[in-house]
Amino acid sequence: MSERPPGDGNEPNADDRFSWLYGSNPSADPDATQAIPRPSNPPPTPDSDRTQAIPQGGPPPGPPQPTRPERSDLPPMNMPPPGQTKTDEPPWQQPPPPVKPKKKRRWWLRIILALILIWILFLIAVPIWAWSKIDKVDAEPDGDRPSDQPGTTYLVVGSDSREGLSKEEGKELGTGGSQISEGSQRTDTIMLLHVGDGQPILLSIPRDSIVDIPGVGDDQKVNAAFSAGGPKLLVKTLENETDIRVDDYIEIGFGGFVNIVDAVGGIEVCPDQAIDDKKASLDIDKGCQEADGITALGYARTRDFGTGDIQRGQNQREVIGEIGDKAASPWSVLNPFRYWNVANSSADSLRIGENVGPLSLARFAWNMAHVTSGGGLSCTVPIADLAVNWDEDRSEELFDYIIEDNTDDIPKSLCTKDGLEH
Numbered sequence: 520m521s522e523r524p525p526g527d528g529n530e531p532n533a534d535d536r537f538s539w540l541y542g543s544n545p546s547a548d549p550d551a552t553q554a555i556p557r558p559s560n561p562p563p564t565p566d567s568d569r570t571q572a573i574p575q576g577g578p579p580p581g582p583p584q585p586t587r588p589e590r591s592d593l594p595p596m597n598m599p600p601p602g603q604t605k606t607d608e609p610p611w612q613q614p615p616p617p618v619k620p621k622k623k624r625r626w627w628l629r630i631i632l633a634l635i636l637i638w639i640l641f642l643i644a645v646p647i648w649a650w651s652k653i654d655k656v657d658a659e660p661d662g663d664r665p666s667d668q669p670g671t672t673y674l675v676v677g678s679d680s681r682e683g684l685s686k687e688e689g690k691e692l693g694t695g696g697s698q699i700s701e702g703s704q705r706t707d708t709i710m711l712l713h714v715g716d717g718q719p720i721l722l723s724i725p726r727d728s729i730v731d732i733p734g735v736g737d738d739q740k741v742n743a744a745f746s747a748g749g750p751k752l753l754v755k756t757l758e759n760e761t762d763i764r765v766d767d768y769i770e771i772g773f774g775g776f777v778n779i780v781d782a783v784g785g786i787e788v789c790p791d792q793a794i795d796d797k798k799a800s801l802d803i804d805k806g807c808q809e810a811d812g813i814t815a816l817g818y819a820r821t822r823d824f825g826t827g828d829i830q831r832g833q834n835q836r837e838v839i840g841e842i843g844d845k846a847a848s849p850w851s852v853l854n855p856f857r858y859w860n861v862a863n864s865s866a867d868s869l870r871i872g873e874n875v876g877p878l879s880l881a882r883f884a885w886n887m888a889h890v891t892s893g894g895g896l897s898c899t900v901p902i903a904d905l906a907v908n909w910d911e912d913r914s915e916e917l918f919d920y921i922i923e924d925n926t927d928d929i930p931k932s933l934c935t936k937d938g939l940e941h
Contacts (some may be wrong), residue, residue: 522584641855645862646877652866653871658750658768669924670715672763673753673883676745676770677708677819677835706745706753706837711763712887717926719886719895720934721839722917723832727907728900732761750872751811758908761918762908767879768872775868776819777812782860785811786838788818796823815842826905829937836897843888896929899938913940 658674709724726742733755737748744756754765771779780786789807796802801817803810810818819838824830851857870878890897901913917933920926935941 521721548825563681572587577809609707628741642852642858643651648875649862649866650825650880654870655875656750656768656770656870658754658765658872659756659874660751660758661753665922666759668764668922670713670878671882672921673712673714673767673769674757674765674885675708675710675748675839676706676753676768677776678706678745678770678772685828705755706742706879709741709753709757709829710836710839711757711761711921712763713924713926714882714886715924715926717924717928719890720929721836721887721890721895721897721937722921723836723899724757725828725832725899725902725907725938727828728902729908730756732756733759763921764917767875767883769880769883770870771868772870773816775864777816778864778868779846779861780810780812780838782857782864783842783851784857785809786815786841786845788815788834788837788841790818790834794818794821794823796821801824810927824858826937828907829899829902829905832899833936839887840897843884847885847888858922867933885917896926896934898934898936901935901940902938910938910940 632695654695706726709726711722711724712868713720713722722770724741726740728741729738730741730744731737732739732741732744732747732752734752740752741756744753750768750770754768757763758765786809786812787807788803790805792801794801794803796817799821801814801821801823803814803818815838819835820831821834822828822831843853846861851861886895889895893903901910902908903910913923913933917929920929920933
C-alpha cells in the first residue's frame with residue numbers, strides 16, 4: 520500500500536477508519552505498515568543503449584541461482600566421446616583413429632573348394648570320354664522276334680577276340696598270337712542277365728549246348744551261331760530257343776578282360792582243386808588266392824574238369840562277379856588312377872549294341888557286380904546230361920519265370936550251379 524487514503528476532513532474519526540491497518544499512531548507501532556517516502560528527485564531512468572561500467576568485485580548480489588543436479592551416469596561435459604582421447608589440438612592436427620585389422624582370408628578353404636570342383640568334373644568327364652570310345656554293333660536280328668517283356672534282359676558274350684593283344688601277349692595268355700577275323704570268332708562265354716522288379720538272375724548258357732541255328736542247321740553247338748553270323752545270329756538263335764527277348768547286347772574280348780582285371784587291382788579266385796592247364800596257361804593251387812589278369816583269364820577259360828564246360832561256366836560267373844564287385848567299390852571312385860584305368864580298359868574291351876544307352880550299361884554293371892555276391896540268382900540253364908542237352912520241361916519252366924519277370928518265385932530245383940536236377 521502506498522499511502523493512507525485521503526479523507527474529506529469532515530467525516531468523524533476519519534483517520535480512525537484505517538487504524539486497524541495503520542494503527543492509531545503509526546510512529547508508535549513499529550509493526551504497523553509504514554509509508555514509503557517518495558524521493559524528491561527520482562534518479563534518471565538508465566539508458567539501456569549506453570555502455571555501462573561493470574561493477575568491480577564480482578557479480579552484484581542477488582538471490583542464489585538454482586543449480587541443475589548432476590547425473591552420475593553421464594560423463595562430464597568436457598570429456599571426449601568414447602573411444603577418443605582428450606586433446607587440446609584442433610581436429611585437423613589430431614592423429615587418425617586406429618584402423619581395425621583386416622580379417623585374414625582363408626585361402627586354404629578356397630583351394631579345397633577348387634579341388635572338390637575339379638574332382639566332380641573329373642568324375643563326370645571320364646565316363647563321357649570312355650563312352651565315346653566304346654565300339655557299337657548292330658545286334659538286333661531281322662524277322663519275327665518275341666514281343667516286349669517286362670524288365671531288361673542282357674546277352675553277355677565273351678569272345679576270343681585278340682584285339683589289343685600283341686603276338687607275345689597272345690602266346691603268354693595261351694590264346695595264340697594271330698588276330699582272328701570277326702567271321703571266325705568264337706564265344707567262350709554266353710550268359711543271360713535279367714533285371715526287373717524281382718531279384719536279378721545270371722544264367723549261363725554252355726557253349727556246347729545243342730540248339731537249332733537258323734540257316735546253319737539243327738543240333739548245332741550254340742557257339743557256332745556267333746562264328747557263322749555274329750551277334751545277330753546268336754541273338755536270333757537264343758530267342759528262338761528260349762522265347763526270351765534280348766534287349767541289350769554286351770561283348771568283351773580276351774585282351775579287354777585281362778586289362779579290366781588288372782585295372783581293378785586283381786581279383787580273388789577260389790578253385791576247388793589245383794589246376795595245371797597248359798592250353799589255358801594256368802597253374803594254380805587249390806583254395807582262395809589273388810589272381811592278376813592273365814591268371815583270371817586262364818581260370819575263366821580252362822576246361823580241365825570232370826564236368827568240362829559246366830564247371831567253366833561256374834568259374835566264369837565267379838570271375839565276372841569279382842570284377843564287378845571290385846569295379847563298384849568306393850575305392851574305384853576315390854582312387855583317380857583306378858577310376859581312370861577301369862574306364863579306359865572297359866572302353867577298349869567292350870562292344871555293345873547300338874541301342875544300348877549309358878544308363879542301361881551302368882545298370883548292367885551294377886547288377887552284374889551284385890548278382891554273384893548274394894544279391895541275386897546265379898545258375899546254369901537246366902540240362903538233362905553232361906552232353907549239354909537241355910532239360911525241356913525244367914528249362915521251359917525257368918524261361919517262363921524270366922519272361923514274366925517273376926524271378927522271386929523261381930524254385931531252387933530250377934536254378935542250380937551246374938544245371939542238373941538235384
